[in-house]
Amino acid sequence: MDYRQDIIVTVDIALLVLSEGRLSIGLLRRPNEPFSGRLALPGGFVHPEEDDDLAATAARVLREKTGIVSPYLEQLFSFSGAVRDPRGWSLSVCYYALVPGEVVEASSIGEFELVPVDGRPPLPFDHDRIVDAAIERLRGKATYSTLPAFLLPETFTLAELQSVYEHVLDTKLDKSSFRKKVEAQGIVEPVKGVRRGAAHRPAQLYRLSASRLTEFDRRI
């Protein structure tokens, strides 16, 4: 029995970066049809012989198309249907990646562009829905996890950490409350070194206590 179906299976990746204080998305100019020449999310086909699973596909596609190895790559959602791709009934398993700005600047290649998510050009396929879903996921998890910290380099100051939460949640947070929360949840630990250079008291550097995502204590 032949189980092959007429479904196009792809992986697309929403690469989120904080660039110049704005939440931005990584886009590539498409070299081929459909939508040749348009900016779109990096994506590609699954290579069953090469990829153990779709997470491997996502990491490979991101690496091959942008040169980036992301410290945070999570499955977002699978988008599907008859009309989202002009080639036919398609299924795109989408991932989102959070990357420090420094990583993008160090390893970006070719036709790669960072565009602020607000004010981005309309994207082909249903890529706008994908970007919106990625932002919503990031926002949602930001209230109860260390997720936004993955937009920062490995060490950071508490002011930088607060700032990234503020940008992601699009709100101002109180410095004292934020620090008390961070302290209570034990999500960061100080490292040797301070950030100096400005005309004020230097700031202690920290890193995440756990290298992977941690969720805050929650109760109903």
Next chain:
Amino acid sequence: MDYRQDIIVTVDIALLVLSEGRLSIGLLRRPNEPFSGRLALPGGFVHPEEDDDLAATAARVLREKTGIVSPYLEQLFSFSGAVRDPRGWSLSVCYYALVPGEVVEASSIGEFELVPVDGRPPLPFDHDRIVDAAIERLRGKATYSTLPAFLLPETFTLAELQSVYEHVLDTKLDKSSFRKKVEAQGIVEPVKGVRRGAAHRPAQLYRLSASRLTEFDRRI
């Protein structure tokens, strides 16, 4: 160009029900190979001609295989890889459904079985991972949304609502605090009628203010 790939695309559904006070999963005895005769999640192939998208596939498969039309059906995760299905490299887009016990009893058909999630038999494929992911999703959302209420019939008492949260979260909640929370979030509204029959004061009946999932106010 032929975009067909050697990937088996299926949809599987984790049907969660509160049955006799225990969180349970709906299983079907498989009529065909692989794993013929074993209890497994309801699942099926995508029918591109018939299904607008995978959500439609999920609803159709659930209806055809169990007779159930679920009031809550949400995409869970896509599981993939070379080894999870003996037929080859496969991709299963999984959904989870929450259904009131009454709906299952009214419309179940054939070889359908409800099994408590604790103490279920080992499931074929990677269906145990899928069930675990569904429970984890339900638990996670229970702390900040009305999700557990979809395990109840349309009208319910506050004691029943509290009980379903307690079963899902596997914890005891304080009656007074729970009611204050429910009141503050405005997630339910009273309907005409009370639940009587026991030797004590009758309980007011309520329903969800919004027919769809609502999330509680959260802050970092």
Next chain:
DNA sequence: TTAATAGTGTCTCTAAGACATTATGTG
């Protein structure tokens, strides 16, 4: 010294938790 941000302390207010009290039905 001044300006700027780092870092901490204090007060208030909201809400969760523990637990008591009143309300209202059935047997």
Next chain:
DNA sequence: CACATAATGTCTTAGAGACACTATTAA
């Protein structure tokens, strides 16, 4: 009436928010 659960109130405590105050650097 007895008794069970519904429904509400009270007190305590934890934490968020607002904001003041001290600390430490570069210019």
